[in-house]
Amino acid sequence: SYLYYDVYGASQQVVFVWGCLFGRYAHQLLPATYCDVLHRSAIHLGSWRLHSTSIEPNVGLWICSVLWSQGALASFQGRTYAAAAPTVAAQPNNSGHARFYSVFINPSTLLCLLLVLQLAFIVLELCLLFSSLAWHNFMSILILLFINYYTLFKMMRDYLVAWKVYKAEHMIQDKNASHSN
Numbered sequence: 001s002y003l004y005y006d007v008y009g010a011s012q013q014v015v016f017v018w019g020c021l022f023g024r025y026a027h028q029l030l031p032a033t034y035c036d037v038l039h040r041s042a043i044h045l046g047s048w049r050l051h052s053t054s055i056e057p058n059v060g061l062w063i064c065s066v067l068w069s070q071g072a073l074a075s076f077q078g079r080t081y082a083a084a085a086p087t088v089a090a091q092p093n094n095s096g097h098a099r100f101y102s103v104f105i106n107p108s109t110l111l112c113l114l115l116v117l118q119l120a121f122i123v124l125e126l127c128l129l130f131s132s133l134a135w136h137n138f139m140s141i142l143i144l145l146f147i148n149y150y151t152l153f154k155m156m157r158d159y160l161v162a163w164k165v166y167k168a169e170h171m172i173q174d175k176n177a178s179h180s181n
Contacts, residue, residue: 017144036107047097048084048098108166121148
């Protein structure tokens with residue numbers, strides 16, 4: 001004559017469904033092709049590093065319409081910056097540009113982070129599956145595991161392809177830099 005509501009099981013199910021949806025949504029928002037577009041943008045954006053506080057005679061003022069080559073010195077707001085990438089179009093002290101460059105210069109690290117989160121989520125679900133006694137909890141976790149395995153497969157594929165591509169690209173850039181010096 002009463003309804004027993006398993007608060008722990010229901011909240012656990014909500015957390016795992018939301019986690020599953022987050023993994024699928026993250027993979028939908030950051031596919032390998034889009035990460036590659038952002039990587040190409042980061043290459044063209046470049047980055048600056050603070051050079052020194054002393055003023056040198058061959059330092060030019062930073063101009064937004066100029067593409068700076070690696071090692072070029074520019075003065076911006078009383079500080080001297082050195083271009084730290086082959087081509088730099090970023091504003092020297094813009095933290096948004098620096099953050100974008102650091103995340104997308106090698107997008108395989110971002111894909112690896114998403115992959116590790118997905119693996120951790122699957123391991124938690126497997127631990128919960130083996131400790132579950134009720135058949136309805138067992139079935140709901142099993143269905144979520146199948147969905148997460150598919151997401152894991154797609155993330156693993158994207159990560160491995162991106163890792164090999166960016167590793168080869170980095171080797172080519174290093175070889176070109178050594179030949180130009």
